[in-house]
Amino acid sequence: DADVTQTPRNRITKTGKRIMLECSQTKGHDRMYWYRQDPGLGLRLIYYSFDVKDINKGEISDGYSVSRQAQAKFSLSLESAIPNQTALYFCATSGDGGVSTQYFGPGTRLTVL
Amino acid sequence: TQLLEQSPQFLSIQEGENLTVYCNSSSVFSSLQWYRQEPGEGPVLLVTVVTGGEVKKLKRLTFQFGDARKDSSLHITAAQPGDTGLYLCAGARAGGTSYGKLTFGQGTILTVHP
Numbered sequence: 001d002a003d004v005t006q007t008p009r010n011r012i013t014k015t016g017k018r019i020m021l022e023c024s025q026t027k028g029h030d031r032m033y034w035y036r037q038d039p040g041l042g043l044r045l046i047y048y049s050f051d052v053k054d055i056n057k058g059e060i061s062d063g064y065s066v067s068r069q070a071q072a073k074f075s076l077s078l079e080s081a082i083p084n085q086t087a088l089y090f091c092a093t094s095g096d097g098g099v100s101t102q103y104f105g106p107g108t109r110l111t112v113l
Numbered sequence: 114t115q116l117l118e119q120s121p122q123f124l125s126i127q128e129g130e131n132l133t134v135y136c137n138s139s140s141v142f143s144s145l146q147w148y149r150q151e152p153g154e155g156p157v158l159l160v161t162v163v164t165g166g167e168v169k170k171l172k173r174l175t176f177q178f179g180d181a182r183k184d185s186s187l188h189i190t191a192a193q194p195g196d197t198g199l200y201l202c203a204g205a206r207a208g209g210t211s212y213g214k215l216t217f218g219q220g221t222i223l224t225v226h227p
Binding site: 004019031033035040041042043044045048050059090092094099100102104105106107 | 116119122131143144146153155156157158161163201203205213214215217218219220
C-alpha cells in the first residue's frame, strides 16, 4: 500500500464551488505539505504543517485553506474555486530535521471550469 | 522570480547520448536535492547533496553541488529510454522561516528516444 495517498485523483468542478482535497500518510511523519504544480513553474508550496497544532502559509496560500485533522491527515480546501486554480496538486510528508526527504502522494488533477 | 533556475526546460535526445541538467541560484543553500517524476506520479528523491563541491554517483547519474552551494548539476551518461521523465532540483535553506522547506526549480522534461 502507498505511504502517501490522495483523494480524489481527478476532479472537475465549476467556478465558485468549494472543493476539498484529502491527504493521508502511513509514514508516521509529523511534517506535511501541500504543493501545486503548473507547467514550467515546478512545485510551489501552498501550506505546510510541522505538527498537528502547527499550520503555516507557503508562498501561494491565497484562495486556499488547510486543516490538519490528525498526524496522518492533512486536507486542502479551495473555498471558492477559480479557473486559475486548475493545476496538479501534491501532498508530501517528511521526517524531522533540516535535510529530510519529502515523500509525495500521486497527485490530484483539478480542473476548474 | 524563480529562486532556483533550471536549464534546459526541455531535452530530447537519442538513446546512448550524454546530457547535463543545471540548477542555478544567487542564494546559498544548506543542501540540494534532485527528484525524478514520472507521469501520473509524485516526485521521488534521487539524491541529496550537502557539502560544497560534493559529487555523488548513482549508477549512470552523477550529481554535483557547487563549491559555493549556489548551484548543482545532474549528468546522465549513456541515457536510456527509462531515464525519460521530469527532473526537479530543490534547495533547502538553513534556519529561520525557511527551515524544513524546499524551493523547487521549474523542472527539466527529458525524453530519451530509442
